[in-house]
Amino acid sequence: MATNSAFIDTPTLPLSPETKLLAAFKNDTHPDKVYLAGREYLGEDGQISVLPLTWKIKQQIGGDPTLGTEYPPSLGVLEFTRRVTELALGKDSQAIVENRVLGVQTVGLTGAVRLGTELLRRWYSRSVAWSGPVYVPLPCHDSLVDTLKAAGILDVRQYRYWNAEQRVVSTDKLTEDLEQAPEHSVVILSASAHCPTGADLSQQDWTALAEVMARRRLLPFFLLPAQGLCLGDPDQDAWPLRHYASLGLEFLCAQSFSHSFTLYGERVGHLLLVLKQNSVLLAVQSQAESLVRSLWARPTVLGARVVATVLGNPANLAEWRDAIRGLAERCLLIREQLLEKLRLLGTPGRWDHLTQQGGLFCCTGLNAEQVRFLARKRHLYLLPDGCMNVTAINRQNLDYVAESIYLALTSAL
Template sequence: MSRPGSSPNEKGVKQNGDPGGHLSVFTNAHTAAESPETRLWSAFKKDTHKRRVYLAGREYYSEEGKTFELCLVRKIKQQLSADPTLRPEYPSSLGLTEYIRRATEMTLGRSCQAVVEDRVLGIQTPGFTAAVRLGAELLRHCNDVCAAWCGPVYLSSPCDDSLAGIFQAAGIQDIREYYYWDDMQRCVCLEKLLEDLEKAPEQSVVVLSASAHYPTGADLSQNQWAVITKLIMRRRLFPFLLLPTQALCYGDLERDAWPVRYCASQGMEFVCAQSFSHCFGLYGEAVGHLLCVLKQSSLLLSVRSQADKIVKSLWAQPPVGGAHVVTTVLSNPAHLVEWQEEVKHIVERCMLIREVLGDRLRLLGTPGSWDHLTKQGGLYCHTGLNGEQVEFLSKRRHVYLQPSGCLNVSAINGLNLDYIVESIHLALTTSP
């Protein structure tokens, strides 16, 4: 109760509920612009049409339209939860030793010269994005030209929308693009790609997708990799490789990792950001890894110490649940065979969807060639549809693709295939 003659505000509580009358430190905060992916998902959720279809997701979807959990992974999770030897404790800042060893062997192979010479550093990270961020931080802190190095970093056009922001958050502001996807020919254009990299200043970082390029699904051939790596070495550029879905492109661990192994075989120095969340169905577990292949083993200790310092300022320790699952599979030959069979089934289903989608479009007489659908790999593909056609699909047909015309093929199933084919046909024959 207030004393006579006083008001409730005398105790420093203003009528607007602001204690002490001070403005919030967040008063001038501006609402961040929504990413295209967020806007698309918001539009889909508001759509009440009974036949709406979301083809822009990043997970693998089963024939029933649900995110897929591998049978083996479910079984191992149950086993681990009942294992009395696993105690809740903090891991090292750089992650679980056995996980790092298995992840490195899975990507580079046991006989890799860099591994034998002890000039490979593996670091467990909480997901793929964290691996990219750590790689960017290491480059900024360890670059041998200047302590204030801040780029340039070259990204493919198109690429994952979040990549530029990750490098910028690490203090690298000079972000540029190199030509990758040719909309007219519907394939990778090596000639223009090489032209752009030829102009890149020495010490530039070139971000390259090792397999299952996101969002196009179009990968470089082995011959193209040979040409590009020669240019990179001659121009003294630094490759930053991306491997977010190993085994989900070709259904073969070694084939998906071939570009990484090839770069290592050429004596190149590089980093490679990886994720095992996709290929193990561990979407909420954040299972990432960063590989650093160095020129000399003498550099290992200093790079490790830098990584340790950076990690402690970003996430302190990575989560271990998903890493235990991955380690259990990769260290057991029987589990490894079973896991590869499940992954192979996923890849075969995605390829079948590509073939059926192309065949149905041809049968309808849909304009254009659809051969590129089966030349791409992984979960994503570039349809070749332009912005107006993509907008027609969402506004008129309630079918949601990425603005670039890319889609997740696993989201297509027996229930929505005919509707999607019909919608794409209408987009190409009736939209402006």
């Protein structure tokens, strides 16, 4: 009889940088410690913010005896997929009118990326035996590359997105890299609120990039993780998708509603596919449904019902638009306040990029040594690349954060 576990030879993987950082923060006993590397939208009290509308709709759904507990369809709650498709593309989208759009409810943004990648690996450009590559922005979150590789895409390449010296999007390098990409490559693009930099392409940049994508026969795979939270207007944040759809381009889009509806625990995501012709829609839908059955079988219901209820009711929709605008305006206000504090302190360098970025995340431009100084000497925890969640800054810690950044740049490290 065997005495050892069948898993006795399983190696222990190293902790992710985020896990290590959070553990260090939790073990820190300093009263002024600040964790600036979280992913959730935090309110002024430092706690995860929940929209009052979301809370109200949840209570209504919980008290509605007519709502059943049966499993939803594999592709998701139908009203949810319809409403979020319209939210992304606009109700008058020609692609919707011509029935060239497939929507699938997923387990968060990661689930949407995974499902989309699985579809691509099996069925994209079968006539040319496509097996990659997939291009991702540099920088991007590590989990994005891990998800692509878990779906069987081993040829993952990077295109230069961020100019760390000037602290802006490197549009020239981005274009140069994609001009050299092989035909039929898939390119992951952040439609708005790029993570982790918070810096986005302009509409002029998107227009120029569309020409490159079409000429080089590259397939866009958009990420839309927080629609409305970047510019305060869901329509403006979705402009790149709507523009590409208007040009007749085919693309995929992974949507998440964690930030924009403060539904973090419900993992409400959506995969959107805009096709060139509706003759392939049913075939792609059948393949997506087969993949869903092997990945998570059926999605969850509550979060999808919340989103559908908000988007399907004019009064709720107006309230949500006002709320999301308020969240975005607070992000901008925090950036402006931090910029002014750094200016008053005489902090070396230019910091205008703080207010030129949008959404929750911000790339400060601090280097790895300065980030280590902040953690070691000031008990401020940022990601190793100097990026942070601006909503972790509030009235109570704003002065301390600004002073700490000043010291990181002026003290002998």
